[in-house]
Amino acid sequence: MSADRERKAAKLRHLLETEGDAVFENTTHVNEGRYETNSHRDDIDELRGQARAIKEDAIERLPELIEAARTSVEANGGEVYVADDAADANRYITEIAESKGAETLAKSKSMTTEEIEVNDALADVGVDVTETDLGEFVLQVADEAPSHLVGPAFHKSTEDIAELFNAHFDPAEPLETAEDLTQFARDHVGEKIMDADVGMTGANFVFAESGTIALVTNEGNARKCAVTPDTHVAVAGVEKLIPSVDEFPPFAELIARAAGGQDIATYLSLLSPPVDSPVVDFDAPDEPLDGSADDREFHLVLLDNGRTEMRDDDELRETLYCIRCGACANSCANFQHVGGHAFGGETYTGGIATGWEAGVHGLDSAAEFNDLCTGCSRCVDACPVEIDIPWINTVVRDRVNRGTDTEFDWLVEGLTPDADPGGVDVQKRLFGNFGALAKLGSATAPVSNWLADWGPSRALMERVAGVDRRRDLPAFQRETLVDWFESREPLATAGDGDREAVLYPDAYTNYVLVDRGKAAVRTLEALGVDVTVAPCHESGRAPLSQGMIATATENAARVADSLDPYLDDGRDVVVVEPSDLAAFRREYERLLDADRAQRLAANSYEVMEYVYGLLENGADADTLTAGGDVAYHSHCQQRTLDVDQYTEAVFDRLGYDVVTSDVECCGMAGSFGYKSEYYELSVDVGETLADQFEAADVDERELVASGASCHEQLESLLPQASTHPVELVAPAVERVPRSR
Amino acid sequence: MRTDTTDRFADSLEAADVSCTRVEAAEFADALAGVVEQPAVGVPLGIDGVSLDDTDVEIPPTPRLLREAETGVTRVHGIVSYGTFVIQGDEAGAEPVSLYPTTHVGVVRASDLHEDVEETASWLGEEFDAGRDSAVLATGASATADMGELVAGVHGPQRVHAVVVTDR
Numbered sequence: 001m002s003a004d005r006e007r008k009a010a011k012l013r014h015l016l017e018t019e020g021d022a023v024f025e026n027t028t029h030v031n032e033g034r035y036e037t038n039s040h041r042d043d044i045d046e047l048r049g050q051a052r053a054i055k056e057d058a059i060e061r062l063p064e065l066i067e068a069a070r071t072s073v074e075a076n077g078g079e080v081y082v083a084d085d086a087a088d089a090n091r092y093i094t095e096i097a098e099s100k101g102a103e104t105l106a107k108s109k110s111m112t113t114e115e116i117e118v119n120d121a122l123a124d125v126g127v128d129v130t131e132t133d134l135g136e137f138v139l140q141v142a143d144e145a146p147s148h149l150v151g152p153a154f155h156k157s158t159e160d161i162a163e164l165f166n167a168h169f170d171p172a173e174p175l176e177t178a179e180d181l182t183q184f185a186r187d188h189v190g191e192k193i194m195d196a197d198v199g200m201t202g203a204n205f206v207f208a209e210s211g212t213i214a215l216v217t218n219e220g221n222a223r224k225c226a227v228t229p230d231t232h233v234a235v236a237g238v239e240k241l242i243p244s245v246d247e248f249p250p251f252a253e254l255i256a257r258a259a260g261g262q263d264i265a266t267y268l269s270l271l272s273p274p275v276d277s278p279v280v281d282f283d284a285p286d287e288p289l290d291g292s293a294d295d296r297e298f299h300l301v302l303l304d305n306g307r308t309e310m311r312d313d314d315e316l317r318e319t320l321y322c323i324r325c326g327a328c329a330n331s332c333a334n335f336q337h338v339g340g341h342a343f344g345g346e347t348y349t350g351g352i353a354t355g356w357e358a359g360v361h362g363l364d365s366a367a368e369f370n371d372l373c374t375g376c377s378r379c380v381d382a383c384p385v386e387i388d389i390p391w392i393n394t395v396v397r398d399r400v401n402r403g404t405d406t407e408f409d410w411l412v413e414g415l416t417p418d419a420d421p422g423g424v425d426v427q428k429r430l431f432g433n434f435g436a437l438a439k440l441g442s443a444t445a446p447v448s449n450w451l452a453d454w455g456p457s458r459a460l461m462e463r464v465a466g467v468d469r470r471r472d473l474p475a476f477q478r479e480t481l482v483d484w485f486e487s488r489e490p491l492a493t494a495g496d497g498d499r500e501a502v503l504y505p506d507a508y509t510n511y512v513l514v515d516r517g518k519a520a521v522r523t524l525e526a527l528g529v530d531v532t533v534a535p536c537h538e539s540g541r542a543p544l545s546q547g548m549i550a551t552a553t554e555n556a557a558r559v560a561d562s563l564d565p566y567l568d569d570g571r572d573v574v575v576v577e578p579s580d581l582a583a584f585r586r587e588y589e590r591l592l593d594a595d596r597a598q599r600l601a602a603n604s605y606e607v608m609e610y611v612y613g614l615l616e617n618g619a620d621a622d623t624l625t626a627g628g629d630v631a632y633h634s635h636c637q638q639r640t641l642d643v644d645q646y647t648e649a650v651f652d653r654l655g656y657d658v659v660t661s662d663v664e665c666c667g668m669a670g671s672f673g674y675k676s677e678y679y680e681l682s683v684d685v686g687e688t689l690a691d692q693f694e695a696a697d698v699d700e701r702e703l704v705a706s707g708a709s710c711h712e713q714l715e716s717l718l719p720q721a722s723t724h725p726v727e728l729v730a731p732a733v734e735r736v737p738r739s740r
Numbered sequence: 741m742r743t744d745t746t747d748r749f750a751d752s753l754e755a756a757d758v759s760c761t762r763v764e765a766a767e768f769a770d771a772l773a774g775v776v777e778q779p780a781v782g783v784p785l786g787i788d789g790v791s792l793d794d795t796d797v798e799i800p801p802t803p804r805l806l807r808e809a810e811t812g813v814t815r816v817h818g819i820v821s822y823g824t825f826v827i828q829g830d831e832a833g834a835e836p837v838s839l840y841p842t843t844h845v846g847v848v849r850a851s852d853l854h855e856d857v858e859e860t861a862s863w864l865g866e867e868f869d870a871g872r873d874s875a876v877l878a879t880g881a882s883a884t885a886d887m888g889e890l891v892a893g894v895h896g897p898q899r900v901h902a903v904v905v906t907d908r
Contacts, residue, residue: 134884134887134894135886138887151885151886153886161887161888178891179891181887182886185887186893186894186895190895193895210868212873218884218894219884219894219895219896220894220895220896220897221894221895223835223839223895223896224895227835227839228836245865246865248857248861249857249858252861252877263879264822264824264857265879266880266881266882266883266896267877267878267882267896268876270864270874270875270876270877271829271874272873275829275835276830276831276874277829277831277833277834277836278832278833278836280833280836281803282807285804285807286803287803288800288801288802289832289833289836
């Protein structure tokens with residue numbers, strides 16, 4: 001393993017051991033709340049659409065909104081400063097502190113101030129900063145960086161914090177429970193707020209029209225920091241601007257649901273500073289609050305720090321719609337296992353962090369963790385503003401690829417005639433050309449399989465391409481699905497079907513999991529469909545996963561060329577592998593002409609979705625194999641597309657008793673589980689799934705998984721064999737149970 | 741119709757762990773005495789026929805009272821769907837009085853109940869235009885899970901109580 005891969009593996013291993021359990025417990029808890037809360041409303045998607053539209057419009061009109069905010073804040077009696085970068089913002093903020101002779105500052109949690117590292121700048125001018133958000137306070141005591149956008153100390157358990165506080169503060173009675181710790185921190189931090197010379201907050205939103213900042217908290221610390229001292233500095237990225245309070249409702253409804261599964265945050269403070277509330281001077285305890293706010297001072301620091309460039313960047317612009325709820329992190333299987341200290345950069349963590357880090361700190365910061373996004377797309381549904389986070393991560397990966405160089409390029413150059421420039425990491429190039437590899441492997445099977453398994457080859461593959469030798473490789477079949485179909489006698493009913501379909505054979509189905517392809521053909525034919533099989537061309541999913549967009553674009557065009565004639569003939573396209581359907585429905589619009597992409601997306605179906613449609617339209621279910629107890633793992637991209645329901649509906653209709661897994665992702669995620677630096681994380685994620693299927697009353701069930709990767713992960717972690725749903729329901733007469 | 745609204749508001753308050761007393765203006769002082777723990781601090785309510793003058797709630801607030809009071813009493817508006825208080829910032833100190841003491845008692849006219857967030861935003865838009873441009877939407881007690889479990893009463897109040905004046 002290369003030194004870089006070993007370093008990454010070691011870091012992930014360490015975090016799995018030290019922080020993984022606490023992060024998993026906390027994200028699980030928050031996700032349960034999110035699903036529960038969202039289930040109470042049926043207009044979540046409508047609200048998401050509204051929120052998205054407001055952000056699109058606001059970012060479009062950003063220069064105008066900045067000027068409107070300046071006018072309204074100044075009319076209120078405050079100041080606005082637009083800071084070009086971190087240094088500029090810190091210079092302005094420290095000058096305010098110095099002009100006030102400030103010795104102490106109470107700060108509410110704000111990722112934007114983390115981004116500019118304002119605490120260090122303030123310490124340099126002798127200002128003592130106290131973090132007042134209790135999670136952030138824990139980190140300040142521990143001298144650590146946040147590991148989550150919303151729960152900065154997500155990675156620490158109650159016991160960890162008790163140990164930290166007892167060692168640091170040496171209280172008379174050792175602190176033990178969450179209640180003890182909260183009480184202690186509240187009292188300690190509360191005193192600091194009452195003594196503070198300056199209060200500093202972020203802003204979740206800034207309403208340009210009235211110069212109002214919106215602060216969303218549960219603790220109330222932001223309110224105290226904003227209204228207690230006479231001087232308030234709010235620091236916000238320019239992207240936080242929205243036109244007015246009229247646009248606030250969808251965000252009020254969405255942000256706490258997405259962040260923590262609450263209907264609404266405990267405090268949504270809409271403050272138009274300098275506020276009318278009287279200054280509370282605890283040094284003059286018996287002076288009545290005099291009803292005057294004349295001595296209040298307010299500064300709004302709007303931070304650019306790369307955001308204007310992001311706005312001009314067609315691929316990164318969406319990042320600016322982010323409302324920092326952290327739902328992308330919580331819904332991410334990898335994040336759930338290692339947290340933001342692995343899945344994050346200099347400041348931002350989780351799925352959207354790649355966009356933020358690329359924009360505000362540059363590609364190097366984003367590159368450190370970008371590969372932890374497997375493109376499973378579970379965050380797409382979780383995002384309250386409908387940001388296509390996996391696409392942003394793909395784009396950044398592509399840009400990172402173009403900046404790298406490698407000495408082993410010659411090894412895969414001949415094997416992998418892709419469209420991406422030389423310099424793409426050899427591991428990525430290998431996995432990004434899986435179709436070509438599979439074709440070669442199949443043509444030379446079984447020698448290729450034997451060679452691939454041979455110890456010295458595994459060592460070489462691990463050293464050169466980072467393919468972990470602990471992972472079983474796919475066994476290529478000599479007879480491909482396409483060959484099998486072409487060598488068949490056409491059915492007597494060919495040409496007479498009620499419907500006509502073309503099966504799209506992905507590389508896995510064509511060269512490796514050929515049985516599921518055959519089962520798909522038999523099932524469709526049994527239901528009265530005239531089936532043909534298209535040529536096997538890689539869909540582009542594999543190179544997309546590696547950030548090789550040029551290659552994916554070339555693949556997409558080839559697939560569209562091969563399927564267009566069938567579409568012209570009115571055939572439906574049936575897809576076995578859910579990730580390829582996701583490519584057709586979600587990514588092709590970015591890779592192909594709009595008309596072409598739309599036609600393919602509109603006429604493509606996941607195989608079980610298609611079976612469901614056939615049964616609904618009167619096809620005879622009795623020809624299929626019915627009944628049985630099933631443990632079913634859907635596929636992450638299939639769930640994002642809401643296609644998983646059809647498999648379950650077909651099972652239900654055919655009398656199967658089904659237990660469905662509820663983890664976000666199997667952890668294998670295409671090539672991810674093969675990569676030596678990620679192998680252990682992949683297995684750790686997979687074990688969460690395996691645990692569900694090893695439970696009593698589930699472990700005897702037939703194991704079924706929709707995705708090729710999920711199938712591989714399950715077979716590596718469990719003793720049972722696993723099949724695709726279509727293999728289960730395919731006509732009984734020809735069905736041969738697979739053994740391992 | 742009004743009864744229906746206050747019923748639903750009370751249901752939402754209960755879901756947010758906020759207790760509720762419904763009272764007519766004439767009985768306000770007695771009802772308040774039943775829910776206020778001493779010492780208590782408040783700001784003028786500005787509701788016709790309803791006043792803190794004949795109660796044990798001290799006005800005006802001082803920093804010491806904010807720090808030591810068990811209860812803070814302010815006027816609020818309400819959002820029916822979530823049992824939310826809308827606390828408008830003012831020069832008398834409604835914001836700190838609703839924030840520092842252990843218990844916040846919000847006094848709300850039935851006619852100041854808004855159905856949902858959207859309706860509230862629309863009303864707030866008018867208030868902002870009229871210069872009353874700071875408000876806090878507060879739902880239940882201050883809370884944190886930062887120490888590993890949900891704990892109530894962090895920087896804000898630990899308990900919240902609503903007094904709904906049904907005939908105003």
